[in-house]
Amino acid sequence: MHELSIAMAVVEQVDDALRERGAERVPVRSLTLRVGELSGVVPEALDFSFGVAAEGTVLADARLLIETVEGRARCGSCGRDTATGMPPDLWCGPCSRAMNLTGGRELEIARVVLDDVRPDDAGERHGDDDAPGVTGAQADAAADAPARDKEASHVPHR
Amino acid sequence: MCRTVDLHQAVLAKNDTNAVELRRTLDDRGTTAVNLMSSPGSGKTALLEALLSRAAAGGTPAAAVTADLATENDATRLARSGAPVRQILTDGLCHLEAGMLRGELEGWLPEETRLLFVENVGNLVCPASYDLGETVRIALASVTEGEDKPVKYPAAFGLAHLVVITKTDLAEAVEFRREDFLRGVQQVNPGVPVIETSARTGEGVDALLAHVLRAADGRETHTPVLARQHEKHLHHHHDDDPVADHTHAPAGAADHSHAPAGVPDHSHAPAGVPDHSHAPAGTPR
Numbered sequence: 001m002h003e004l005s006i007a008m009a010v011v012e013q014v015d016d017a018l019r020e021r022g023a024e025r026v027p028v029r030s031l032t033l034r035v036g037e038l039s040g041v042v043p044e045a046l047d048f049s050f051g052v053a054a055e056g057t058v059l060a061d062a063r064l065l066i067e068t069v070e071g072r073a074r075c076g077s078c079g080r081d082t083a084t085g086m087p088p089d090l091w092c093g094p095c096s097r098a099m100n101l102t103g104g105r106e107l108e109i110a111r112v113v114l115d116d117v118r119p120d121d122a123g124e125r126h127g128d129d130d131a132p133g134v135t136g137a138q139a140d141a142a143a144d145a146p147a148r149d150k151e152a153s154h155v156p157h158r
Numbered sequence: 159m160c161r162t163v164d165l166h167q168a169v170l171a172k173n174d175t176n177a178v179e180l181r182r183t184l185d186d187r188g189t190t191a192v193n194l195m196s197s198p199g200s201g202k203t204a205l206l207e208a209l210l211s212r213a214a215a216g217g218t219p220a221a222a223v224t225a226d227l228a229t230e231n232d233a234t235r236l237a238r239s240g241a242p243v244r245q246i247l248t249d250g251l252c253h254l255e256a257g258m259l260r261g262e263l264e265g266w267l268p269e270e271t272r273l274l275f276v277e278n279v280g281n282l283v284c285p286a287s288y289d290l291g292e293t294v295r296i297a298l299a300s301v302t303e304g305e306d307k308p309v310k311y312p313a314a315f316g317l318a319h320l321v322v323i324t325k326t327d328l329a330e331a332v333e334f335r336r337e338d339f340l341r342g343v344q345q346v347n348p349g350v351p352v353i354e355t356s357a358r359t360g361e362g363v364d365a366l367l368a369h370v371l372r373a374a375d376g377r378e379t380h381t382p383v384l385a386r387q388h389e390k391h392l393h394h395h396h397d398d399d400p401v402a403d404h405t406h407a408p409a410g411a412a413d414h415s416h417a418p419a420g421v422p423d424h425s426h427a428p429a430g431v432p433d434h435s436h437a438p439a440g441t442p443r
Contacts, residue, residue, distance in 0.1 A: 005284075013167055021163070090384070
């Protein structure tokens with residue numbers, strides 16, 4: 001159940017990042033993680049753990065959005081670009097050589113959407129201007145995004 | 159009104175930073191860390207006993223750290239070899255993290271240590287996600303566990319620099335299908351070396367020690383396909399994101415520094431396989 005450790009790392013990092021931006025008291029509305037199919041992390045377990053780890057923090061009421069990233073590999077010889085599947089098949093049979101992984105190992109905090117804030121709450125500009133990494137459009141998109149890609153396949157966890 | 163803050167931080171950035179610093183510290187003092195990963199009961203401790211004895215006999219200063227949820231049984235067993243041994247009790251945690259290992263080694267690891275074996279918690283799932291600052295990561299499976307372990311636990315076996323089969327003295331009794339096991343290994347970790355061992359008969363122990371020592375000399379070259387993408391992921395930077403710079407692992411994260419950056423060419427292509435000219439130019443990712 002290393003997802004609890006991972007959830008705690010997520011909470012700690014988001015907390016630090018917001019602190020650096022002077023926004024440590026601003027409630028987080030949603031948090032988006034990118035989880036690769038081959039990262040060894042089970043989204044369901046992470047979802048459960050996050051609820052525990054976020055208790056009593058600015059993330060307590062945050063909606064956790066998990067974007068799963070498909071495992072993909074490309075053969076450097078024949079150029080075949082394919083989903084690796086799960087378990088991954090990283091061997092190009094026809095070419096008899098190892099493929100190159102192009103996606104699927106991600107384990108990343110992509111973004112957070114902060115709740116309504118007054119301009120003096122933080123040293124950060126708001127969704128309606130062009131500050132780097134801050135866009136109102138993304139905020140809306142994130143809020144509407146499905147909580148999880150149900151198609152994701154998972155590593156058996158025991 | 160709400161606002162979005164793009165972070166793009168690796169979730170395990172703190173662990174990776176600890177791992178990178180530990181690897182550098184160990185490198186500077188000439189110590190190579192070997193991370194052993196397997197399910198409970200696969201024979202890690204017995205193999206480690208044999209390895210420590212052989213290392214001592216061959217004049218190689220070796221030490222071991224062993225992690226368990228409870229009991230110091232393994233440390234007691236390993237200490238019989240005469241090697242310096244420490245037990246980490248994880249108090250229920252299912253894996254080791256780099257910071258835990260760093261803390262344990264501080265002020266303890268003898269200066270002359272050439273090889274540091276780290277026996278991870280018996281578990282093929284959770285430990286796979288954590289770089290401990292090792293140079294060699296070994297995934298073990300015993301013949302009694304079934305041939306499909308590598309494909310059932312692709313992260314553990316896919317990220318290994320070396321795969322070790324244990325308890326080969328029992329292979330016949332349990333009708334271990336060696337070829338099936340090797341096929342699974344090849345699927346998730348093409349080109350990874352496999353060494354077959356028995357702690358009871360001593361088979362493969364010398365070969366394993368020799369392999370580890372070659373890696374310690376910087377001569378190990380296998381880089382798992384899965385690790386290559388992870389490295390790229392850890393290294394990428396978002397120039398427009400001031401926060402990311404503070405939290406991304408520094409350059410060199412997850413860089414098992416004795417492995418070349420390039421893709422090893424497992425050029426087993428039989429005669430008649432067309433050359434690379436069939437690769438479409440600029441294949442999209």
